[in-house]
Amino acid sequence: MAHYQSMGSIPPKRHTQHRRPAGRGKVGELYYEELMGEEGFSSDSSLLYHRNIPSTIVDAREWAIGDLSTTPNHPLKPLHLQPHALFDSARTVKQTDVVTGRRLLLGNGDVRISYAVAGATSPWYRNGIGDECVYVERGAARVETVFGAFEVAQGDYVIIPRATTHRWIPKTSRKDPLRAYCIEANSHIAPPKRYLSKYGQLLEHSPYCERDLRVPRGPLLAEDVGAKEGDETEVYIKHRGSGPASSGGIVGTVHTLPFHPLDVVGWDGCLYPYVFNVRDYEPITGRVHQPPPVHQVFEGWNFVVCNFVPRKVDYHPLSIPVPYYHSNVDSDEVMFYVEGDYEARKGSGIGQGSISLHPGGHAHGPQPGAAEASIGAEYFDELAVMVDTFRPLDLGEGGLACDDGRYHLSWSGNRAKPADAAEVHSID
Numbered sequence: 001m002a003h004y005q006s007m008g009s010i011p012p013k014r015h016t017q018h019r020r021p022a023g024r025g026k027v028g029e030l031y032y033e034e035l036m037g038e039e040g041f042s043s044d045s046s047l048l049y050h051r052n053i054p055s056t057i058v059d060a061r062e063w064a065i066g067d068l069s070t071t072p073n074h075p076l077k078p079l080h081l082q083p084h085a086l087f088d089s090a091r092t093v094k095q096t097d098v099v100t101g102r103r104l105l106l107g108n109g110d111v112r113i114s115y116a117v118a119g120a121t122s123p124w125y126r127n128g129i130g131d132e133c134v135y136v137e138r139g140a141a142r143v144e145t146v147f148g149a150f151e152v153a154q155g156d157y158v159i160i161p162r163a164t165t166h167r168w169i170p171k172t173s174r175k176d177p178l179r180a181y182c183i184e185a186n187s188h189i190a191p192p193k194r195y196l197s198k199y200g201q202l203l204e205h206s207p208y209c210e211r212d213l214r215v216p217r218g219p220l221l222a223e224d225v226g227a228k229e230g231d232e233t234e235v236y237i238k239h240r241g242s243g244p245a246s247s248g249g250i251v252g253t254v255h256t257l258p259f260h261p262l263d264v265v266g267w268d269g270c271l272y273p274y275v276f277n278v279r280d281y282e283p284i285t286g287r288v289h290q291p292p293p294v295h296q297v298f299e300g301w302n303f304v305v306c307n308f309v310p311r312k313v314d315y316h317p318l319s320i321p322v323p324y325y326h327s328n329v330d331s332d333e334v335m336f337y338v339e340g341d342y343e344a345r346k347g348s349g350i351g352q353g354s355i356s357l358h359p360g361g362h363a364h365g366p367q368p369g370a371a372e373a374s375i376g377a378e379y380f381d382e383l384a385v386m387v388d389t390f391r392p393l394d395l396g397e398g399g400l401a402c403d404d405g406r407y408h409l410s411w412s413g414n415r416a417k418p419a420d421a422a423e424v425h426s427i428d
Ligand SMILES: [Fe+2]
Pocket: 326, 333, 358, 364
């Protein structure tokens, strides 16, 4: 994010001496400068000043990262996933954290989408494969990073750059636990290029701007979180490796640091985590139906993230507010229905917390009767987060476990042929 920030203690000139405070007449120890940068020194970066040498570890062991295998969506079907059902017991939620407890729903070689309902604090973690965009469906949490902390809540997108050491601390509530929808890229995640000036400022026609982005409150040091500078700490790292091909080769390692990872006394630059709340997205509307790109909020390599927010709808006197049938021939579409009513999907079984997968190669659109019923509507009270991928999505173990098994029949009045009936299964 090309939006310069500076926090804490940094020297006036980069790559020059910066020292710990010392007593009168004494010279303090040097801080250790780390450049965290993208694309081989050719894109955004930040300079972080550590109390300790950031390369230091005293142990490395394997992190058994869980089941990241995927199964092709074959035979090709639109799917309805119900991820809430994966975390339906209070005991499961209590023991689950956002990092090690996420269940893989869908994935391909560019992006993985997983889900967690978490009551436990995560270990310190960094994703060495790509940026993460974690959408907070419900609940609240504190996210502590080496850049500073965020208080996050319902509707927040938390964008965490690759290799940012951080942890998730849910603000637990039995009634309203933290529900996290995790979009992990194998690339970087950024605002759409068409909304950025050639120097990176968000332009006037962008549905949001820099004022809507929350930056971390920092610096954040071990003593600020009740820890000690010298506390030995484990950091869980997800990284590229030679894991099973069906899991994208992804593996995990736990590094033991002989100190606490919150040791950055200051940083500056244009690469850092930030938060954007979906309520700050200003929808673009028109006289007739606007195509999904107007709802785009972020993009990564080979995928986009869009959000459908509560909005006035099409105002041409003969408009049909729900979408026309569309065959997005180059994309798979994943819609996560988070709040409100979703007019176009009435009668399909989809409700709040549902996810639909509309795969490329198959046209999709409103369920029967929805187009007629939508005529005259002036406002849609809906909130959905959509991920469109250019490569097909396969099903993760979590996706397989919460597939309703019959969504593909919802345009035909759920009339399964006898042969299909045998395949229908339910999470009930
Ligand atoms: Fe669509």
